[in-house]
Amino acid sequence: MPELPEVETIVRALRHPTHWPFQAGGDLALQPGVIGRQISTANVLWDKTVAFPSAEAFKQQIHGLQITGVSRRGKFLQIHLNAMTFLVHLRMSGDLRVEPDVEPLKLHDRLAITFTDGSRLVFNDTRKFGRVWLVQDPQSVTGALGPDPFDEDLTPGMFAGMLSSSRRRIKPLLLDQTFIAGVGNIYSDEALFKAGIHPMTPANRIDEDGSVRLLAAIRSVLNEGIERNGASIDWVYRGGTFQNQFNVYQRAGQPCPRCSTPIQRMLVGQRGTHFCPHCQVMNL
DNA sequence: CACGAGACCTGTTCGC
DNA sequence: TGCGAACAGGTCTCGT
Numbered sequence: 077m078p079e080l081p082e083v084e085t086i087v088r089a090l091r092h093p094t095h096w097p098f099q100a101g102g103d104l105a106l107q108p109g110v111i112g113r114q115i116s117t118a119n120v121l122w123d124k125t126v127a128f129p130s131a132e133a134f135k136q137q138i139h140g141l142q143i144t145g146v147s148r149r150g151k152f153l154q155i156h157l158n159a160m161t162f163l164v165h166l167r168m169s170g171d172l173r174v175e176p177d178v179e180p181l182k183l184h185d186r187l188a189i190t191f192t193d194g195s196r197l198v199f200n201d202t203r204k205f206g207r208v209w210l211v212q213d214p215q216s217v218t219g220a221l222g223p224d225p226f227d228e229d230l231t232p233g234m235f236a237g238m239l240s241s242s243r244r245r246i247k248p249l250l251l252d253q254t255f256i257a258g259v260g261n262i263y264s265d266e267a268l269f270k271a272g273i274h275p276m277t278p279a280n281r282i283d284e285d286g287s288v289r290l291l292a293a294i295r296s297v298l299n300e301g302i303e304r305n306g307a308s309i310d311w312v313y314r315g316g317t318f319q320n321q322f323n324v325y326q327r328a329g330q331p332c333p334r335c336s337t338p339i340q341r342m343l344v345g346q347r348g349t350h351f352c353p354h355c356q357v358m359n360l
Numbered sequence: 361c362a363c364g365a366g367a368c369c370t371g372t373t374c375g376c
Numbered sequence: 377t378g379c380g381a382a383c384a385g386g387t388c389t390c391g392t
Contacts, residue, residue, distance in 0.1 A: 078385060078386090079385060079386095082385075124368095151386080165386085165387090166385090166386090167385090167386045167387075168369090168370095168384070168385060168386055168387095169369085169370080169371090169384085169385085169386095184370085201369095202369080202370055202371070203368085203369045203370050203371080203384090203386095204368075204369050204370075205368065205369065205370095205386065205387080206386095242361095242362095243361080243362075244361085244362065244363090245362090245363095248362090248363085251386085251387095253386090253387080260385055260386070261384090261385060261386085262385060263385095306385095307385075309384080309385070325385095345363075345364085346363095346364070346365080347386095348383075348384085
């Protein structure tokens with residue numbers, strides 16, 4: 077499910093969940109997000125969800141800690157606690173919600189963290205790919221990630237240099253989180269369309285002009301995704317509307333919004349890839 | 361180094 | 377209607 081915009085949407089909601097239900101005597105409108113809440117217990121319903129440490133150590137160590145902040149690094153959600161960091165990766169089908177602790181748990185709930193104020197944070201993940209970590213140093217989990225697309229240090233010149241030093245095809249390269257952190261299958265297809273670059277173009281064959289267009293396109297589609305609260309496809313993701321703005325993703329056979337040529341779907345690096353064969357040509 | 365295949369999982373949709 | 381194949385927003389590991 078989630079790429080950078082979906083994770084960012086959740087991060088912002090965790091800071092200001094004003095529309096979420098709250099509990100007994102509690103005053104929802106005055107709740108400043110989950111920041112400040114203190115953890116009483118953690119209930120691990122699917123052991124493998126906890127990547128580090130063991131499920132037992134996780135429950136023991138997280139007890140009593142307080143949330144001091146929420147942030148994002150690539151597709152990782154970071155919940156800062158006094159003394160430690162709780163990281164969540166939603167992978168394909170993960171989702172987080174906050175609710176009163178008296179609610180019955182739902183199908184596919186994998187982890188529930190209860191707060192002393194009677195609320196709780198629940199991790200739901202149909203496909204069980206999602207993982208959480210509880211560590212001293214978040215860098216031990218996110219250390220290998222490439223730059224965030226919105227990092228100011230990521231200049232067009234630096235991005236051009238990154239592209240020129242790889243012979244890999246651009247689409248799998250954009251999905252490589254050690255190259256750039258946060259871009260997934262939807263936004264890579266949309267960005268390549270916007271930049272007019274064929275998904276199989278070797279990165280080092282993208283010229284200066286193309287690299288400038290591509291970086292701008294990545295930022296543009298991610299920003300638009302965030303503005304629309306992410307993309308909701310199938311049953312996943314409440315609230316997001318970016319799926320209504322797709323130009324190519326999951327639009328195989330439909331006319332290109334720019335030239336009306338039918339959008340094509342192909343496999344690139346085992347991932348479904350959508351592009352316009354007329355607007356996105358390899359100029360080698 | 362770059363790539364494909366297979367694994368990890370459950371659910372939905374599509375074709376016969 | 378039923379049933380298997382293909383597919384899904386991600387990432388890891390292995391073999392070539």
